[in-house]
Amino acid sequence: MSSESTQIADLVKRKYQHGFVTDIEQDTVPPGLDEGVIRLISAKKGEPAFLTQWRLKAFEHWQTMEEPTWAHVRYTPIDYQAISYYSAPTSNPNAPKSLDEVDPKLLETYDKLGIPLHERARLAGVAVDAVFDSVSVATTFREKLAEAGVIFCSFSDAVRSHPELVEQYLGTVVPTRDNFFAALNSAVFTDGSFVYIPKGVRCPMELSTYFRINAAKTGQFERTLIVADEGSHVSYLEGCTAPMRDENQLHAAVVELVALDDAEIKYSTVQNWYPGDENGVGGIYNFVTKRGDCRGRNSKISWTQVETGSAITWKYPSCVLRGDGSVGEFYSVAVANNYQQADTGTKMIHIGRNTRSTIISKGISAGHGQNSYRGLVRFLPTAKNARNYTQCDSLLIGDECGAHTFPYIESREPSGRVEHEATTSKISDDQLFYCRQRGLSEEDAVNLIVNGFCRSVFRNLPMEFAVEAQNLLSVSLEGAVG
Amino acid sequence: MSMLDIRNLYVSVDGNEILEGLDLTVRPGEIHAIMGPNGSGKSTLAQVLAGRDNYSVTRGEIVFQGRNLLDMAPEERAAAGLFLAFQYPIEIPGVNNTYLLKAALNAQRRARGEPEVDAFDFMRLIRETMKTMQMPEEFLQRSVNEGFSGGEKKRNEVLQMLVLKPSLAVLDETDSGLDVDALKVVAAGVNSLRDPQRSMILVTHYERLLELIVPDFVHVLAGGRIVKSGDKSLARELDARGYDWVLKEARAV
Numbered sequence: 001m002s003s004e005s006t007q008i009a010d011l012v013k014r015k016y017q018h019g020f021v022t023d024i025e026q027d028t029v030p031p032g033l034d035e036g037v038i039r040l041i042s043a044k045k046g047e048p049a050f051l052t053q054w055r056l057k058a059f060e061h062w063q064t065m066e067e068p069t070w071a072h073v074r075y076t077p078i079d080y081q082a083i084s085y086y087s088a089p090t091s092n093p094n095a096p097k098s099l100d101e102v103d104p105k106l107l108e109t110y111d112k113l114g115i116p117l118h119e120r121a122r123l124a125g126v127a128v129d130a131v132f133d134s135v136s137v138a139t140t141f142r143e144k145l146a147e148a149g150v151i152f153c154s155f156s157d158a159v160r161s162h163p164e165l166v167e168q169y170l171g172t173v174v175p176t177r178d179n180f181f182a183a184l185n186s187a188v189f190t191d192g193s194f195v196y197i198p199k200g201v202r203c204p205m206e207l208s209t210y211f212r213i214n215a216a217k218t219g220q221f222e223r224t225l226i227v228a229d230e231g232s233h234v235s236y237l238e239g240c241t242a243p244m245r246d247e248n249q250l251h252a253a254v255v256e257l258v259a260l261d262d263a264e265i266k267y268s269t270v271q272n273w274y275p276g277d278e279n280g281v282g283g284i285y286n287f288v289t290k291r292g293d294c295r296g297r298n299s300k301i302s303w304t305q306v307e308t309g310s311a312i313t314w315k316y317p318s319c320v321l322r323g324d325g326s327v328g329e330f331y332s333v334a335v336a337n338n339y340q341q342a343d344t345g346t347k348m349i350h351i352g353r354n355t356r357s358t359i360i361s362k363g364i365s366a367g368h369g370q371n372s373y374r375g376l377v378r379f380l381p382t383a384k385n386a387r388n389y390t391q392c393d394s395l396l397i398g399d400e401c402g403a404h405t406f407p408y409i410e411s412r413e414p415s416g417r418v419e420h421e422a423t424t425s426k427i428s429d430d431q432l433f434y435c436r437q438r439g440l441s442e443e444d445a446v447n448l449i450v451n452g453f454c455r456s457v458f459r460n461l462p463m464e465f466a467v468e469a470q471n472l473l474s475v476s477l478e479g480a481v482g
Numbered sequence: 483m484s485m486l487d488i489r490n491l492y493v494s495v496d497g498n499e500i501l502e503g504l505d506l507t508v509r510p511g512e513i514h515a516i517m518g519p520n521g522s523g524k525s526t527l528a529q530v531l532a533g534r535d536n537y538s539v540t541r542g543e544i545v546f547q548g549r550n551l552l553d554m555a556p557e558e559r560a561a562a563g564l565f566l567a568f569q570y571p572i573e574i575p576g577v578n579n580t581y582l583l584k585a586a587l588n589a590q591r592r593a594r595g596e597p598e599v600d601a602f603d604f605m606r607l608i609r610e611t612m613k614t615m616q617m618p619e620e621f622l623q624r625s626v627n628e629g630f631s632g633g634e635k636k637r638n639e640v641l642q643m644l645v646l647k648p649s650l651a652v653l654d655e656t657d658s659g660l661d662v663d664a665l666k667v668v669a670a671g672v673n674s675l676r677d678p679q680r681s682m683i684l685v686t687h688y689e690r691l692l693e694l695i696v697p698d699f700v701h702v703l704a705g706g707r708i709v710k711s712g713d714k715s716l717a718r719e720l721d722a723r724g725y726d727w728v729l730k731e732a733r734a735v
Contacts, residue, residue: 439590440589
């Protein structure tokens with residue numbers, strides 16, 4: 001082993017800054033999954049009959065499905081009967097309340113995470129929905145948003161106050177039978193965010209949801225639904241963290257986006273679930289289905305993700321470009337350090353005429369991390385003059401990690417145009433030495449080079465979060481390089 | 483006090499001895515030219531001074547401004563005022579040229595306990611320096627050395643040097659690949675840094691650079707040691723007669 005790689009081995013140590021546990025009384029159902037548990041969740045949330053039935057159907061189908069094995073990830077099988085499917089702070093009887101009524105311990109938790117709900121409520125132009133394990137504990141700025149006609153609330157709340165909207169759109173983008181994890185989520189999802197932007201409204205502020213896993217031996221199954229009506233515009237950001245634990249925890253979320261004529265949804269994710277320790281013990285299994293339906297003409301859905309956390313990531317935020325002239329975008333930075341495994345990418349399904357999609361994927365592998373890009377670009381025969389541009393770059397740090405690329409291109413329309421560019425590079429000793437000769441520390445040199453590599457993705461994050469993402473990236477790669 | 487004292491330096495790369503007992507003393511304000519045939523160890527010397535880690539120093543010592551240089555990390559050497567203009571400047575895609583330079587300057591200043599330069603002052607400084615180097619504005623926006631021509635890269639090295647104002651600059655074949663006009667610009671840039679407190683080591687093959695940046699001393703490096711030293715007239719002699727006579731002379735000793 002050269003001195004260089006010894007140094008790398010020494011330095012591949014990551015500090016996870018959100019690993020604490022909040023000591024709070026929680027109502028947690030015993031582990032196990034059967035029809036009774038699903039009815040119990042549905043009853044706890046006071047759901048209408050249609051939703052209970054919808055869950056049960058999903059569960060029935062899920063039982064016939066097999067867990068997918070095609071992803072380039074390895075993990076010990078999940079015992080679905082050992083997971084608790086519902087956990088909520090007892091101080092929160094279902095409904096999110098005004099901030100004054102929220103348990104101070106929860107507010108403290110979000111303060112520690114750097115998301116001071118009170119402060120955000122006062123200062124920043126960002127509305128936050130805070131989801132703690134299975135339930136939403138607070139949603140800020142609701143009144144101000146309501147003035148603009150925007151509905152931004154927890155999913156549970158939406159089921160009670162806007163059941164017609166939920167029934168109209170739920171499962172129309174990601175059907176219950178879509179895949180194993182989506183079916184499971186449909187059966188047991190507990191909370192999440194709901195957004196509706198009415199016709200012609202430009203949402204007056206950034207919306208964001210902050211997901212926190214706290215309880216042990218539970219799974220988090222949130223469901224988010226965003227509907228942008230004709231000519232509307234919304235920018236939404238989600239963030240996620242979890243305590244440091246030795247066991248793995250499952251997070252199987254579903255996100256559905258619907259953009260009607262001329263509507264635009266910009267969805268950004270900063271995913272920082274606990275990634276496990278430097279030996280690969282513990283961490284979150286992040287098995288997520290995210291899909292946007294550009295249902296209307298000239299609609300646009302843009303996914304931007306910065307994925308630094310989770311032991312295993314299985315996630316393909318996708319766009320169904322149904323409306324003529326609709327646009328789908330996917331900008332991704334995915335980091336796999338230590339023993340993290342990421343299999344992530346996107347699907348762009350072109351159905352309408354003159355649809356366009358852009359995919360920019362930046363994978364960073366360090367330590368023993370394995371990073372895979374998996375992408376599908378499909379032009380259906382109806383997609384006249386469809387265009388796609390894909391750029392897929394991998395950066396390797398050290399010599400024990402891996403980068404893999406699985407691009408699928410299916411064009412059934414001769415007028416379509418697909419461009420695919422891919423590169424794989426290493427942070428070279430020459431680059432590091434050059435920066436250090438100019439006075440930068442090794443860590444700063446790595447950050448500089450990695451940020452340069454990710455620049456075209458960071459450019460697409462909302463301003464406030466671009467800085468957060470850069471900082472997060474530097475923490476994630478702290479010491480990853482020699 | 484000397485700027486730099488190299489005593490009996492032995493350096494090997496992958497088990498091959500490249501430098502074998504090199505001695506060199508550089509005092510403040512002096513410019514030393516190191517010449518010599520290909521493979522004589524000129525670039526090795528430059529890399530070792532800057533702290534490149536795949537060169538192992540097996541014997542000897544290097545004292546830089548009273549400090550043991552070999553104990554210092556590359557970035558510490560930089561902060562202490564040692565600058566290397568690379569023979570082959572490195573490309574860093576996506577990293578803005580200006581951004582790197584500002585980060586470097588401020589990292590050095592922090593390490594020396596000096597206040598950082600704010601964005602406004604920095605931009606003024608870099609714009610002025612770019613005029614000296616006759617570089618167009620667009621350089622500010624480009625990624626570090628990416629897509630630069632050979633000549634642009636060399637100019638960029640000197641630009642960085644002018645901004646960082648080192649006390650000891652080592653220029654490794656900064657003249658190679660430059661046409662006459664570019665060479666004049668580079669030389670003017672380097673000469674603008676000449677100062678009684680600042681020293682330079684010019685590693686070069688060609689005498690033409692030394693007509694423009696006139697050295698106080700010229701050394702011939704061969705077989706891993708300095709075999710002959712003189713003033714600028716030695717460079718002219720080498721240009722006219724080649725290296726063979728020096729090597730013969732060295733063997734005879």
